[in-house]
Amino acid sequence: MVSTVDQKSNNAAGAAQHVRQFVTYCAVGGVNTVVDFGTYFILTRMFLFWSGRFLAANVVAFFVANICSFFLNRSFTFKSNNKNVRKQYIRFVIVSLGYIALVQLLLYIGVIVLGFGDLIVKVFATAVGLVWNFFAHKFWSFGDTREQSDADTI
Numbered sequence: 001m002v003s004t005v006d007q008k009s010n011n012a013a014g015a016a017q018h019v020r021q022f023v024t025y026c027a028v029g030g031v032n033t034v035v036d037f038g039t040y041f042i043l044t045r046m047f048l049f050w051s052g053r054f055l056a057a058n059v060v061a062f063f064v065a066n067i068c069s070f071f072l073n074r075s076f077t078f079k080s081n082n083k084n085v086r087k088q089y090i091r092f093v094i095v096s097l098g099y100i101a102l103v104q105l106l107l108y109i110g111v112i113v114l115g116f117g118d119l120i121v122k123v124f125a126t127a128v129g130l131v132w133n134f135f136a137h138k139f140w141s142f143g144d145t146r147e148q149s150d151a152d153t154i
Contacts, residue, residue, distance in 0.1 A: 021077060025134050028072045033126060036065035040122070054111070054118050055104060062100050066093070078142035091141040098136070099129040 039061035043050040050057045070092045074080045082088055103125040110121030 021138070022134060025073065025077045025137075026130075028069070028077050029130065029133075031072060032065045032069040035068050036061045036126075037122070039064045044118075055107065058104065058107060058122070059100065062096075062103070066096050069096075073137060074142065078138065080142045082142070088141055092137065095133060095136040095141055099133055102129055102132075 040057055043057040043060060044054055045051070070089055073092075074085075074088065080088065103122070106125035106128065107118065107121050110116045110124065111118050
């Protein structure tokens with residue numbers, strides 16, 4: 001029989017682990033945000049072709065940052081041992097597509113409808129997706145730690 005003290009200790013340890021994981025997720029997210037914003041800035045400010053195409057440039061920046069994000073989160077945040085990298089990446093992309101749809105919508109509304117600057121709106125939109133992404137990746141993209149074959153379903 002587990003005592004109440006042991007249960008509280010286990011709960012506290014579990015909560016501390018979640019906090020550490022979220023902090024790691026935020027640190028990895030910081031790296032990915034630099035990749036995302038850097039790519040976006042370079043495209044929209046240094047290449048004439050992209051200067052008026054901020055939504056398309058945002059999609060390109062998203063995909064560059066997404067690949068970086070997958071490997072950093074898999075290795076450092078969620079420390080996945082799952083050999084089925086393909087399944088995890090497909091799930092990761094599905095979650096990320098939900099995120100990019102939200103960011104695109106907020107960018108459109110913020111810039112086109114409300115008239116705010118694109119970089120300010122992008123900062124806000126990026127912050128909105130943070131918690132969604134963490135929990136979706138934690139419990140779905142990387143949540144299954146069993147080693148599975150590529151034949152397993154998504």
